[in-house]
Amino acid sequence: MKVLKIEEIVRGILDGDRRAVSRGISVIENDYDSTVARRIIKEIFPSTGRAHIVGITGPPGIGKSTMIGNLSAMLSKKGFRVSVVAVDASSPFSGGSLLGNRIRMQESLSKYGVYMRSLANRGMNGGLSRSVWDAVKILDASGSDYIIVETVGAGQADLDIVNLAETVIVVLGPGLGDEIQAIKAGIMEIGHVFVINKMDRQGAFIAMKDIEETLAMSPSGEWKPPVVGVNSLTGEGYETFIEKIQEHGNFVKNHSGSILRKFRTELQMTIIQELRRKFESDISLFLGDNAVIERLIREKVDPYSAAEKLVKKIT
Amino acid sequence: MFKDKPIKILLAKPGIDGHDRGILVLAKAFRDAGMEVIYVGLLPTPEEVVDTAINEDVDVVALSLLNGAHMTVFKKVADLMKEKGVKDIAVVGGGTIPDADKPKLEKLGISGNYGPGTPIAEIIKHITERAAEIRKLKATGE
Ligand SMILES: Nc1nc2c(ncn2[C@@H]2O[C@H](COP(=O)(O)OP(=O)(O)OP(=O)(O)O)[C@@H](O)[C@H]2O)c(=O)[nH]1
Numbered sequence: 001m002k003v004l005k006i007e008e009i010v011r012g013i014l015d016g017d018r019r020a021v022s023r024g025i026s027v028i029e030n031d032y033d034s035t036v037a038r039r040i041i042k043e044i045f046p047s048t049g050r051a052h053i054v055g056i057t058g059p060p061g062i063g064k065s066t067m068i069g070n071l072s073a074m075l076s077k078k079g080f081r082v083s084v085v086a087v088d089a090s091s092p093f094s095g096g097s098l099l100g101n102r103i104r105m106q107e108s109l110s111k112y113g114v115y116m117r118s119l120a121n122r123g124m125n126g127g128l129s130r131s132v133w134d135a136v137k138i139l140d141a142s143g144s145d146y147i148i149v150e151t152v153g154a155g156q157a158d159l160d161i162v163n164l165a166e167t168v169i170v171v172l173g174p175g176l177g178d179e180i181q182a183i184k185a186g187i188m189e190i191g192h193v194f195v196i197n198k199m200d201r202q203g204a205f206i207a208m209k210d211i212e213e214t215l216a217m218s219p220s221g222e223w224k225p226p227v228v229g230v231n232s233l234t235g236e237g238y239e240t241f242i243e244k245i246q247e248h249g250n251f252v253k254n255h256s257g258s259i260l261r262k263f264r265t266e267l268q269m270t271i272i273q274e275l276r277r278k279f280e281s282d283i284s285l286f287l288g289d290n291a292v293i294e295r296l297i298r299e300k301v302d303p304y305s306a307a308e309k310l311v312k313k314i315t
Numbered sequence: 316m317f318k319d320k321p322i323k324i325l326l327a328k329p330g331i332d333g334h335d336r337g338i339l340v341l342a343k344a345f346r347d348a349g350m351e352v353i354y355v356g357l358l359p360t361p362e363e364v365v366d367t368a369i370n371e372d373v374d375v376v377a378l379s380l381l382n383g384a385h386m387t388v389f390k391k392v393a394d395l396m397k398e399k400g401v402k403d404i405a406v407v408g409g410g411t412i413p414d415a416d417k418p419k420l421e422k423l424g425i426s427g428n429y430g431p432g433t434p435i436a437e438i439i440k441h442i443t444e445r446a447a448e449i450r451k452l453k454a455t456g457e
């Protein structure tokens with residue numbers, strides 16, 4: 001990739017050029033919130049909003065990546081342009097990461113020329129890392145019909161997918177044991193389509209019934225989340241699965257509530273980020289001044305009063 | 316930009332070469348050295364290797380072959396990169412490579428070319444250096 005300039009990246013993204021898309025995502029990932037990264041997003045933003053963003057979440061090893069391989073193959077065959085983003089956890093010790101999602105979908109990706117990008121969450125505490133939001137915008141502006149996002153499979157990031165994706169797929173399966181109760185407590189509210197994977201395995205029908213009953217007891221809005229059983233090794237159940245995804249996509253299009261909520265959430269995150277950015281240097285200057293800190297301790301100033309005074313001064 | 320961020324590396328065994336235990340050990344060692352490692356198992360064709368490297372925008376592609384096909388397969392990867400105008404992804408090699416072939420590979424831009432039994436620390440050091448060059452190149456695109 002000969003060295004790309006920012007204008008080339010922007011133009012390339014809008015033209016659907018892979019190398020520009022790739023480099024754009026790297027800029028976002030490595031230099032998040034820099035002027036360059038912001039400029040890319042600002043310039044491509046008018047071309048976003050076309051893709052159907054589908055989030056896939058569920059416990060580790062349940063089959064999310066295998067499923068994305070199947071979905072991208074089938075959607076490609078139907079003539080849609082599919083892109084994939086898969087997030088893996090970074091090691092808290094080394095900061096490194098084994099990005100292992102690709103291996104499960106490689107065959108479909110290369111057969112159908114599907115763009116897929118692996119991202120490490122880089123120790124983002126709580127929520128999907130912010131760069132995923134902008135990576136998705138780049139893929140959207142580059143002309144994707146579907147963008148499928150795989151979460152790390154644990155914790156806050158999995159709940160946060162609901163803020164990013166229009167359609168959230170919760171994948172469950174047999175063999176989760178008692179763990180299923182804990183998992184359900186976290187993710188039953190966020191799913192738009194529930195999938196029981198590994199229908200070839202013993203206990204799959206029980207798992208499916210369990211989820212159906214739980215859903216029947218939970219209050220739901222206008223959209224009643226369906227439960228679909230699939231076997232990702234044979235592709236069984238996928239026609240129905242894809243229909244449900246598309247049905248939900250149409251539902252969202254006709255109900256502006258979810259669009260408003262999503263934009264509002266992202267705007268809120270961005271405002272807080274912008275506030276932090278604006279005052280970061282003032283705050284660290286203040287915190288770095290030993291004389292001031294020592295004085296506050298000596299005079300027994302409580303943290304609230306000290307903070308209120310500082311904020312009054314810098315705003 | 317890109318200065319102190321983790322090195323992103325694609326580990327690939329192009330061609331149908333059954334052994335992939337060794338490469339998994341490497342993948343884990345690279346992760347423990349702070350790298351983001353994409354391990355794709357067997358990537359059958361050089362085309363797939365290059366496409367994956369581009370889509371993932373890695374800094375380094377590490378190719379490994381134990382079947383003696385390196386002169387054709389590694390060369391194909393280097394040629395494809397050139398063909399596509401990819402200049403800012405480093406390619407390093409490894410496997411059973413006779414000393415006589417090493418200068419030829421170097422000439423193609425494929426460095427390292429370590430044999431089995433090379434201390435992992437040495438490989439990591441080499442990759443880190445190559446990645447640093449690449450990052451510098453990317454930064455000037457700014
Ligand atoms: N029997 C059976 N195995 C499956 C099915 N779907 C996936 N698997 C297997 O389950 C294992 C895990 O699959 P992945 O696709 O990597 O699961 P994942 O949820 O992406 O895993 P993480 O990303 O590590 O959380 C693999 O060995 C798959 O082959 C299925 O429908 N039936």
Ligand SMILES: [Mg+2]
Nearest residue numbers: 064065100101
């Ligand atoms: Mg996975």
